[in-house]
Amino acid sequence: MDILSNLAFGFGHALTPHNLLYCAIGCTVGTLVGLLPGLGPLATISLLLPLTYSIDTGGALIMLAGIYYGAQYGDSVSAITMKIPHASSIVACIDGYQMTLKGKTGLALFTAGVSSFIGGTVAIVVLASLAPSLGEVALLFGPADYCSLMLFGFCCVSFVTTGSLLNGLAMCLVGVLLGQIGTDVESGVQRFTFDLPMLSDGVSIVSVALGCFGIAEIAKNLDAKEERTPFNGTIKLMPTWPEFVRIIPSALRGSVVGSVLGIMPGGGPVIAQFAAYALDKKTSRYRHEIGQGAIEGVAGQAAADEAAARTSFIPLMSIGIPENAVMALMMAAFILKGVQPGPNMIAKHPDLFWGLVASMWIGNCFLLILNVPLVRIWLSIFRIPYAVLYPTILFFCCIGTFSINNNFDDIFITAGFGLLGYLLMRLSLDPAPLMLGFILGPMLEEYFRRAMTISRGSFSVFVTQPISATLLACIVLLAAWQVAVPIFRKRMPGPDRRDGAV
Amino acid sequence: MPSRSLARGVVLAALSVLFGIGALRLPIGRLSHAGAGLFPLLVSGLLLVLALVMIARSAVAGSDPLYLNLKNIAVILCGLAGFVVCCRQLGMAAGIVWLVFVAALAGTAYSWRRNLVVSLALGAVALAFQRFLGLDLRLF
Numbered sequence A: 001m002d003i004l005s006n007l008a009f010g011f012g013h014a015l016t017p018h019n020l021l022y023c024a025i026g027c028t029v030g031t032l033v034g035l036l037p038g039l040g041p042l043a044t045i046s047l048l049l050p051l052t053y054s055i056d057t058g059g060a061l062i063m064l065a066g067i068y069y070g071a072q073y074g075d076s077v078s079a080i081t082m083k084i085p086h087a088s089s090i091v092a093c094i095d096g097y098q099m100t101l102k103g104k105t106g107l108a109l110f111t112a113g114v115s116s117f118i119g120g121t122v123a124i125v126v127l128a129s130l131a132p133s134l135g136e137v138a139l140l141f142g143p144a145d146y147c148s149l150m151l152f153g154f155c156c157v158s159f160v161t162t163g164s165l166l167n168g169l170a171m172c173l174v175g176v177l178l179g180q181i182g183t184d185v186e187s188g189v190q191r192f193t194f195d196l197p198m199l200s201d202g203v204s205i206v207s208v209a210l211g212c213f214g215i216a217e218i219a220k221n222l223d224a225k226e227e228r229t230p231f232n233g234t235i236k237l238m239p240t241w242p243e244f245v246r247i248i249p250s251a252l253r254g255s256v257v258g259s260v261l262g263i264m265p266g267g268g269p270v271i272a273q274f275a276a277y278a279l280d281k282k283t284s285r286y287r288h289e290i291g292q293g294a295i296e297g298v299a300g301q302a303a304a305d306e307a308a309a310r311t312s313f314i315p316l317m318s319i320g321i322p323e324n325a326v327m328a329l330m331m332a333a334f335i336l337k338g339v340q341p342g343p344n345m346i347a348k349h350p351d352l353f354w355g356l357v358a359s360m361w362i363g364n365c366f367l368l369i370l371n372v373p374l375v376r377i378w379l380s381i382f383r384i385p386y387a388v389l390y391p392t393i394l395f396f397c398c399i400g401t402f403s404i405n406n407n408f409d410d411i412f413i414t415a416g417f418g419l420l421g422y423l424l425m426r427l428s429l430d431p432a433p434l435m436l437g438f439i440l441g442p443m444l445e446e447y448f449r450r451a452m453t454i455s456r457g458s459f460s461v462f463v464t465q466p467i468s469a470t471l472l473a474c475i476v477l478l479a480a481w482q483v484a485v486p487i488f489r490k491r492m493p494g495p496d497r498r499d500g501a502v
Numbered sequence B: 001m002p003s004r005s006l007a008r009g010v011v012l013a014a015l016s017v018l019f020g021i022g023a024l025r026l027p028i029g030r031l032s033h034a035g036a037g038l039f040p041l042l043v044s045g046l047l048l049v050l051a052l053v054m055i056a057r058s059a060v061a062g063s064d065p066l067y068l069n070l071k072n073i074a075v076i077l078c079g080l081a082g083f084v085v086c087c088r089q090l091g092m093a094a095g096i097v098w099l100v101f102v103a104a105l106a107g108t109a110y111s112w113r114r115n116l117v118v119s120l121a122l123g124a125v126a127l128a129f130q131r132f133l134g135l136d137l138r139l140f
Helices: A002-014 A017-035 A041-052 A057-082 A092-101 A105-138 A143-162 A165-178 A205-224 A241-263 A269-283 A295-311 A313-318 A325-336 A350-371 A375-383 A386-405 A409-426 A431-454 A466-491 B004-024 B038-060 B070-089 B092-106 B112-132
Strands: none
Touching (some): A002 A017, A017 A041, A017 A057, A017 A375, A041 A057, A041 A205, A041 A325, A057 A092, A057 A105, A057 A295, A057 A325, A092 A295, A105 A241, A105 A295, A105 A313, A105 A350, A143 A165, A143 A431, A143 A466, A165 A431, A165 A466, A165 B004, A165 B038, A205 A386, A241 A295, A241 A313, A325 A431, A386 A409, A386 B112, A409 A431, A431 B038, B004 B038, B070 B092, B092 B112
């Protein structure tokens, strides 16, 4: 009953005319930008973060959340119709694009829309039930536990986003070091500022995000010189009853998988999609059709994608630790608005928390109403030549950076991060873990210093505290897994090796 | 062409050395009472270890050539730097024109007419931001 009354309280806030408007704007703009080539949810949020500066806190967070799941949806539309996944809709390409090739684009988009709605709804129930109780668990955490939790998050994100613990962890550490630039809050000493006044307050998260994900992505796309063909097929949206019935079980399975994986450190939409797809391939009645354009191949992953996108808010809002790069950016948005996510957030700002939860369901409805019937209009975005798009994106990067401090010098910092991001991309180093390290770095240092002060300089505190010791043991297992798998693969003769093929 | 995996290790090692040297110039303190330089020194040390492992692994792994096309990123950075200078000296309208016309050099097809239209449209967007969102943008 508590949840119902809390949700009613949240809907009271989310259904005010201006919050409804911000939610609608967020969903629309998110879908629009999410469709653009090379712009996934991470780039979209960083590009549009400055737009929320002049909006009140509740409205800004509702709009940013709308941008996030709107961008997720936009991403899946481009994946289904043109096999262009940006960041998060890799799995949607498999069966979604196969359905397009069979002339069932409308059905694929309808399936994705309805499944996302189901996934989002299930996830909101999970979010509303779990976040407050997880917040109470977070109060048991001490400084050493928080340090270990962040390190565990680094390892999980590294493993999931890059596939290589070594590369991802290195990027997290680079991010942590970049987060040290500026004035040390405890001693007032300037660190790594090279006596430049513009660095004394540290580097802005917006500069890092726009540089690494906006500018670097543009340069990479220009290097590729890809010509994108606009979608010109026919779209028949409404499915038949037997087709509609096939969507539901798969979407429900995907919702559960997505809701669970969204909460795990390092989890999030991408891994949830793969897991839901794999589960459907094993358990669905139509598993033999999956991979060749089956409804289940779209429904499960779309529901998991949307569910994970929403439940990944749980660790952020209840523990105060973002579990992936997008959530790290959302955390930056919370902090910019003067709200510290963590165990006390729900108690201190119940209107923000429950308003955001309720707005997610309203956003779900907006996405369904806006996107399914209006998909043809969205697809016309692909007719805009990239030669027009990228100078426009660059302009928004400049305005976004400038508007933080009304200082043009910040654009030089963004440009610098653009160069760094481009070099890292060319070195096959994913900037997403860097972002997480950058945001969590100052917090990690604070908790590390506190843990060391309490333990009088002894590292044993990390293994004597049960929570911390468990998390460190998980890190060791993850590292051992990463080392062991290639060795086992080399030792086990594969069928191709037996044949002598390379 | 240099190996990508070797370059990866070398770049990360260089970054760790850069931050490590910077950290050594700061007060280090003790573990129980850390100075400003202790934490970055520990992190850069850990990064150096990872970078050295990457370099060692690159010697074992097969060569994976590094592809770098610095022309496009250089053009974009030139556009951004010029945008700042123009905005300071002449106003944002000039900055937008510079940004669009220079950045377009990185594309495959250059059209001054299209650039002009894009510049005008972005000028209108900047004006809207100034009037409706209250951003402090000086157009002229």
